[in-house]
Amino acid sequence: MNPVDQPRVIDAMARLCVTLESEENSPAATANLNGFPVTFAAIGSVVIVRADRLSDTPSSAGDATLYLAANHVNSIQMEASAAVLDYADTLIARTEHEIFSAAGMSDAQLDAALEVAVDGVLHIQDTLQVVAEQFAASSS
Known part of the structure; x- marks a missing residue:
């Protein structure tokens, strides 16, 4: 098995027809997929x-709807985790999938794992x- 590093992730995504943008020596690379900025970091x-997705809800609004939605989504699935961040002017909905790669991976394994991860974070965003x-509609 080959160690998994950032250049291998970039190459694997290229095999999946996705070009990742990366700064030299950066631990992360990004792509815009289905309108979402998606970050890849080995x-x-x-x-x-x-x-990540910026919401329309101001961070200072005290509206718990998105937090409740993330909690609900996390309780019913394991595709990706959902979190809500409040460090911007509006709340940020973040979905994340971790690929455990300590033992190394073949190209086929890495390709498959990245495809599952991308599908998962995008599906859970939706x-x-x-x-x-639905929560907002039921509370009004």
Whole structure:
């Protein structure tokens, strides 16, 4: 098995027809997939695939809808984890999938794992949006 590092992640995504943008010597690379900025980072024994979406909800609003939606989504699936961040002007919905790669991976394994990770973070972003809208509708 080959160690998994950032250049291998970039090559694997290229095999999946996705070009990742990366700064020289950066631990992360990005791509815009389905309108979401998706970050790929090979850090030690794990590859993190993360998608972020800015919401319309001001961080200072005290609206718990998106937090409740993330909690609900996390309780019913294991494709990717969902979190809500409040360090910007509006809340950020983040989905993340970790690929454990300490033992190394073949190209075929890495390709398959990245495909599952990307599908997962994008699917859970869509699911999170739907659940948040349902919660908002039921509370009004």
